[in-house]
Amino acid sequence: MSDSILEVRDLTVTLRHRGASGRRLLDAIDFSVAAGEFVGLSGPSGSGKSTLALALLGLIDDGKQASVSGSIELNGGQLLGQPAAQRDGRCIAGIFQDPVAALNPVRTVGSQLREVAQRHLPRGSRQSQVQSALSSLQLPDALLQRYPFQLSGGQCQRIAICMAMVISPAVLIADEPTSALDTLSQQAVMQALDVLRQQGSAIVLISHDRRLIGRWCDRSMVMDAGRLTVNQAVSEGELPGGPKYRKPAASDGNSPVLRCHGVVARHRANGSSKGNRGSAALAGITFELSAGETLAVVGPSGCGKSTLARVLVGLHPASGGRIQWGGALERPSRRQRARMAQLVFQNPALSLSPTKTVMKLIAEPMLLHTTVSRSQVKDEVAKWLARVGLSTELFDRYPHQLSGGQQQRIAIARAICLEPRVLIADEPVAALDDDTRQAALRLLAQIQVQHRMALILISHDLSSVTKVSDRVLVMDAGRVVELGETAGVLAAPSHPLTQALLAADCG
């Protein structure tokens, strides 16, 4: 590759941290990036993707916690050993996963943009550069007066890209820039990155989502355990991914276990900081759910999907409408509700109490609600562990000693051991990497069949849930905009939002 601008040779990062000294986070990485190239970098979590990003950006403090060796050459100049602050602008910039947190919360985005311009551009061209960057990303000027918390995640991420555009770096490292965003925002961000690429910057996109890479990138690199294992061009139309999962048997469609009628809920007064407290989060949701059925709830972030889940399990009060459980039960007690519906959270690492062992975690709901005695509880726990495909070796482990997939399985076991009528899974796989994600979905489907539970799958990503669902419910701004058989909705989406979601999904 003669026209490469970034040459990485033998890049190695070794931990100096006590207890893990000598462990290599990056092991002799070699690759190069050509000007204007769009490179995708994927790999399981912990494979060293983010470390590579930090190393390229000069944000690893050489000598303190880790030592960095090898060479990073940009346009023939050695970058290694130069902290980010001492580099001449315009070389490598970076954007990161959580776009709202990535901007200084107490300053307007305009002032942050201008600060970057001041540092890297001559006095005369600052204003015009900022203007042109904004307009090329189709961001309105009014955003400049706002604070990050007043913007959506997608807007924030595009502001960050705009910052990069102002200084037009040779290379932009984008570390999971879209994984916290819904499908629609994701698409806007990827388009913004592409605009930047068209202006001449090379882009290294780090993502666990191989479909995303397949759709947008010229070249795909895969890392595993600190090594670069795959480095190849992406051929048109290739969608990397594992085996397809089986569609579950359709529900029998009789007697609803859950009936929602015009459910209304308001944002918590002390809740999110977006200034919308007291406003409606759910503006009249009506649907029914039969035993054994799988319902996919889809919509952009902020549409009320999660609030719906929280209302159903009693974490959030409903301010209007009716929710009937298994017939006529309208105001279940804490215990009754626990046996009606259970929720599996998005982030498995955070949904398990860190100071409890696996044994205690799974035993807790059983001891509370069932007649299982303390002597039998161990067998019961073993039974449920086996059902989620884990062995009893994990009995005395703490959550942080488990992998993400294991954590999610424990969380599922905890939810289903009460054998609830309805299992709700809020983005159950978004935080998992590709392989674990599919295994988890398979597990959910399998358990649902075994126990004849109704399953509500919540996601912003149409494709990940529709494959296992019987029906789809599309939400927008607290309302149901489309509800129907999965196949029917996918084939003929009636609402523009559904169409947009579908379009974003297929690229």
Next chain:
Amino acid sequence: MSRWAAQLCWSILGTYVAIAVGVWCGLWGQNYDLAGGPKWGGISSDYWLGTNLIGQDIFARSLTSVATALQTGLMVGGLATMAGALAGACAGYWRGRWPDRILLWLMGVIDAIPFVLLAAAIAYALGAQFIAVALAMILTLWVPVARLVRAETQKLRTMPYVESAQIIGVSPVLIILRHILPNTWHLLMAQGLLVMVAALKAEVVLSFLGIGSQASVSWGVMIAESTQEVASGRFNNFLAASIPLFGLVFVLGSLADFFQSRRAGDSRASGPMQA
């Protein structure tokens, strides 16, 4: 703080505890109050650190003071931390509701009254006794603990694992006891140690003002005695009290730091690479 330094701190603390246990078991430091020696006697084989004005053995007094300090520290530290943890967890869990309002109001009231004044007032109200001073300290020192635990509880309350416990049907009290408080463990240890530090330092000030622990001897009492002696160049009493006091406070403070940094490390899930 390195593990090595932490181990050093633990072993120093262990030495203090061993000395205190010796005092409690009657092995040494028993005759701290006998006025049998010479006035301001120097260092001798009978009196390793000399004697004070009325001829008491300064070494024995310093040893007994270790026990007094640990007694005061453990009692005040333990009770204030427990009270603060419970109150803070309740206030944080029911944020904005009446338990929170009442507790916030109470904390505000206690904060509004300067510590020394409040301590003196309680000590006077109950008659100048040790229990009064300890109570005064507990009554004021639970507040900062409660504020921190309240803030932490608010954070934990939105954690999926707490919500998951709610969904499973665990009662609020059990959630606080099983899922919230155990996860503030490092915070509580750090706060407990800091409360002990505050208690030990407050004891010196209160003794100096004549309202300290009255039943026995303490470093505060010794320092108060020595205020008059230092001017004339007699440092035995002053040093025999202030050095071990400094040592204990330093060790406790360092260990508090250690716990706090452990906690900070915990909350950063993605390891040491973060800047």
Next chain:
Amino acid sequence: MRDYLLKQSLNAVALMIGVTLLSFSLLVYFGPDQTYSLLGKNPTPEQIASVHQQLGYDQNFAERYLDFLKRMLVLDLGYAQSSGEAVSSLLARTSMISLALLLPGFVLGHALALLLSMLSAQYQGRWPDRLISMASMVSMSTSTVVVIIALQWWLSSSGDSGWFPVRGWSTDSVIDYLRHIAMPTLALVLVSVGYHIRIYRAVICEEMGQDYVRTARAFGAGPVVVLFRHVLPNCLLPIITRVVFSVPLLLVSGSLLLESYFGIPGIGKVSFDAITNGDQPVLLAIVTFSGVALVLVQNLADALYRWVDPRLRVQT
């Protein structure tokens, strides 16, 4: 806005009632009995009863408390029992002295701590950080009493060559003032800077680990820009809390130890004396004063929070 003001004033009233009720019961109702300090050497039971009644000890708790509230509402602070000085002038005089005594050390302590914490956070884990953390731990572990004793010993043993007075108070000239506050200020800074550093360092380090700092650095911001333009504005909330909430303590409690050891007629000494001899009018005024100061400070802090943090500003 009206709701907000209403809520604030309700809070203020509740706080004032709490503060006065607690301190009234502790300081006055269960406080020292002044009767026997005011009696002559050979009192008769009638005289005792008469003084007892003059001081209001024969009334029940509710009567005395309500009477006190009534007097506070019309700002009738009365006269100090022991010295006869009007309480209002006593408080005005002494709290200004305490402020003049403590403010320089207060400002210096916070400024120094802030600087050192920034330095410490910048070099996190390296020797400047370790040195500063160690120094802060030493400062925290040192008892104020010990520092004062050591300073006094040092002053008195340095003979007549010393420039700083051992004790006393004078504001006749700037030089005089500076000479008199030098040693108390030194003591104050020595014992307080450690606590400040500990808190500020933690706050700054936490902010340094935030995503926006990483972004700023990834876009080439240098350490000074990162510290002053990005981190510091975000640290202002806890810093304001710490600074602002210490102000009423400066005004109301002064520093008893510094004042009594350095012979400075500030409010700390006055209030402690009032407690030890049960001087009710002074105590009640101080308690009310401190409650009012706290309410004011809470509102000030609220306003400042809004000023520094746009997230709070937008919500109302």
Next chain:
Amino acid sequence: MLEKTNRDGQLLRRVLLATLGMTVLLGCEDRAPEQTPQLKVYRHAMDQATVDLDPAAAATIYSTFVVNNVYDTLFMYKYLARPYALKPNLAATLPEVSADGLSYTIRLRRGVKFIDSPAFDNGQGREVTAADVVYSMMRHFDPATRSQGAWLWQGRIQGLDQWAAAGADYSKSVSGLELVDSHQLRIHLTRPYPQLPYTLANAFSAVVPKEAVDHFGREFSRNPVGSGPFELVSFDTSKAVLRANEGFRSVPVDLAEEGFDPAVHGELGIEAIAGRSPPFVDELEFHFVPESSARWAAFRRGEVDFTLAPNEVLDLTLAQTSPPQMAEELQTDYRMRVATEPAVLFNIFNMDSEGFGQHTDPLQNERQHALRCAIIAGFDWQQHNERFYFDLGEIFPGVIPPDVAEFDPNLSTDSVIRDVDYAKRLLAEHGWTAENLPLLTFGVPGSITQRNIFEQFRSFMLDIGYPRDKVVLQQFATFGDLNRAWKRSELPIINKGWGLDYPDAENILQLFYGPNRTPGSNDGNYQNDQYDLWYEKASVMQPGPERTELYRSMNRLLIDDCAAITGLSRTQVLMWNRRAIAYPDRAMVGGFYLRFVDVVED
């Protein structure tokens, strides 16, 4: 890396400069330095603060020191004469006493004026008259005054108590306080009170103008309007500043009359004030410094001119103790006087308390008497003196201290010599064992020295076989609370010091007079009919050998009854800077000497 550190350093400097600038600005708000001509200033350090300048509240030595210098009393003590002797002050002469000892005629000096004050009609001080003396006396009996000194005259002056009972109306006259003319009054007593002239030298009796009391109300205590040698300039918890009263009468010093003795006072340079009229200094400052180390440091640094040498520095201060002599290196800067205080330190048994007191059952009474005697025998005055008073205190048997004329130098000292064996024997003989000994509660106010005193006491008691857990400390938050416990007869032992209000042993002996029992001044509730008989007889007698014999008999009675562990008079080491010409005193004379102090500038 270097560059960056440098930038941070610059910032540090900038912030430091800004802080310093603020500090200076703050300072600038204060007054600019006043250029004053060289003033003669005498700075007197005291170990406690004066809080109240109202003569009616001048109960402590700290108050009297200021009160006696801003107000006038009818009589005062001679500057140098010892034993103390009275001389006229506001009065023109010593009083004329009628033959029956019941009426005293006192003539006032003419032309003495109160200082200028807004309290007076035209703001100018008016002349002091006999009516002011009468008003000042009546004021003590007005309940609104809350006087702490009324006890000096209670039941002594005709019609005064009745006047108070009838509502204290100042428009009504009191028969015992007769105004002869504008500058002469006659006091009529209910029974002879030979100590009366002494009480009229006490700060309680200082003469105040009614206008000022009415004008200032409660704040009169901070706005003294007197006719004394000084007037108050400023006053707070750390300092009182007095300025010479320019209108003070001219009374040239007659050294012989003041009791000058070249042998005693010759080296002090006091001759220099002969023939001049006080006050001699322009400003008199009182510095209130409770912490002895700070006081001593301030003294050594020249920040104050006078201090009592604190106990803990005495070994550095004194080259030898008998006779006391100052260390050589201090002699170039300071002068010293060693004076025994006319006061008694003792521990009085509470005769009402269970186990220790007097008992109606003769056998039990005998046992408890033996217990008291054993405790007395176990107390080691020598060690107490050595530890707390640097061996300078004077130990004496009974309650009449050596500084008083009625002291009996021939009294047996057995009762103040420790005899542990005797004490143990007494206890054994009367069946006292570790099990049945009563609880000995020792009440002290909360200070570290008081703690030490208790711990030493407990140590003494352990030696005679008292079990450790039966000698307990009870600390009181304030002296007022301790006083209340005494007045309510709650403690078995009362450890107190009694400073004489006037140089007459009667002032101490009244502490054991039966009718004075609590809440009166007989805190020990001592009751002995013989004692009361003798006291009543002696209290109306003029001084003389017969009265002295009565006093001494009463003293022996107290020793035989083992009524108190007694006694010791502290000896104080008074030190002052050589720039001051003075003969300081701290006792009952209450600061009269300060008007005679002069300062020579180096």
